[in-house]
Amino acid sequence: MRMTRVWGAALLALGLAAGPAVADSSPSPSASGDGTAPTRAGTSFRTATEIEQGQQATASGSTGDYLYWSFPADIGQRPTVKATVKLPGNHGSQTWQVDVYDGLRRRQSCQYGAATRTVAQGAATVELACVLRTVRSWSEPWANDPLPGTYYVRLTVVDLGASDLGQPVSTEVRVDSKDIGGAAAVDGSLAKPLVPGIAVKSGEKKDGSTPAVLSSFGSDDGWSAGWWSSRWVWTAIGGVLAALAGIGGYALTRGSGRPSRVPPGA
Template sequence: MPAVRVLAAALLTGAALLAPAGAALAAGPSPKPGGSAAAPTEAGTAFRTATPVKLGQEATADASTGDYLYWSFPLDAGQRGTVRAKVALPPSASRHATSTWRIDVYDGLRRRQPCMYGVQAAPAPKESATLALSCTLRPVRTGADTWSDDPLPGTYYLRLTVVDLAQEDLGQPVRAQVQADAKDTGGAYAVDGALAAPLVPGITAARQTAAGTGPEDGWSGPWWSDRWIWTAAGGLLGGLAGIAGYRLTRGSGRTAPRA
C-alpha cells in the first residue's frame, strides 16, 4: 500500500539521520594527550601556584608527606572530567602507621566539586607501596543559576594531600602521579544560557596561555549542542509519521460507482 511505503520511508529516513548523531555521541571528541610538550614534573603548593596540565597528560611530582599538591586543568561545556592520582609511598620500614590520602577538585571559583563516583579518599596500610585515587565529576554545564554550585567551563584544580598521618611520618618523601581526562557527554546535559567567559582566574589564565593547556580547539560556543540534531530529526520524523498516519486512516478515497 502507498501508506505503508510512506511509513517505511519515514522510518528509514529517521534511522539515517539518527545513526550518524548516535555514532558521534558514542565516539565523542576524545581529549588529545599533551603531544610533544614535556609533562610537568612538579606541583604547586596553593591555588595561585597550581601547575597547569593538559587533558590526557600524566604529571609527576616529588614531595614530602604532609605537603599540599595542586595542579590545574581545563574543562569545557559538555565534558565530564575524571582525575586520577597514584602515590608512591615511603618504604614500609620507615613508616609508623596507616595514613589516609585524599584528592579534591575545585572549579574556577574555588568551589569544591563533588565526585559522582570514584575512590576520593583511602587509607594506605603501613605495608602498602602505592595508593590509587580517582574522582569523576558531574558534566560541565554551559550556564547555571547564581545560587547553584553546578560545574561551569573553565579552570579546575586538583589537590592531593594526606589527611590522616602519624606525627612521626611527617616529611617523608613521596612521589605523586596525576592525570585528568574528559569525556564528551553530548547534548543530554546541555542547558539554555551560557557564561560570558570561562571561569579562568587571571594568574592561572596567564600560565595556561603560556603553557598551552587550554582546550586545543578553543572554548566552545554557547549556542551549539547535538540537541539541535535530535530536535530536527524528531521534528522530521513526526511530520513524516503524520503524513503516513493520514494516508492510512483516510482510505483509498474512491467511491463505489452508481447503478
C-alpha cells in the same frame, strides 16, 4: 509501495540526523605521548602546574606537602581525576585525599570514586579517583554547578603519624573526560569561562617585565559557545518522524478517492 517509500525516507532521515549525535558522545581524545607532560606540581592555587586532559603528570614531594595541578574542562564534559601516590617502604597508616576546585575555587563534589583513602602500614601505593559532575554551560549564581573553565586538583595527606611527616613520595595525576553531549544540556551560556586571569593580556610592560597570567588555558574562540548540543539533533529527528507518521496515517485512511459503486436497482 507508497508506505515502503515513506518508511525508507524516515530511516534515511534518522540515520543522517543521528550521525552528529553519535560523534558528539564519543570520549575526548587523549593527549599525544610526546614526552612533554609536567614533572612537577605547584604548591598553591596560584602556582598550580597546568596539565592537559589525557596527560600523565608526575611530581615528587614529601608527606605533608600540598600538591596542585590545573586543567581545562569544557561544556558537556564529565572529568575523571585519578591520582596515584607511591609511598616509601617504611611508614605507618596514612590517609590521602584528592580535592577538585573550579575557577572560583569552589570545591566540587565527586559523583563517585574514592577521593579519600586510608592505607595500612607498609603499603606501596594509594590510588584515588574523583568523577565530577558534567560541566554545564550556565548555572544560577547561588548554585555550585561545574562550569566551563579552569579546574584545580589538590593532593595531600590528611592523617598520618608524626614520624612519617616529611618522608619522600612520588605522585602521578591524570585527567580524562567523557563527552556527555545533549543529555546534560541547559539553556543559557556564560559570557566568559571561569579561567583566572582571562582578562589579563600577556605582553611586555614599559619596564620590560611581563605581567603574570594565572592560567593560559583557552582563548576567545577555544571554548564551546553553549547554544549547540545534540539535543537539537534529536528534536529534529522527532519532528521528522512526527511528520512522516502524519503522512503515513493520511495515506492509510484517505481511501482510494473513487466513488463507491451503486448497487443495481437502487
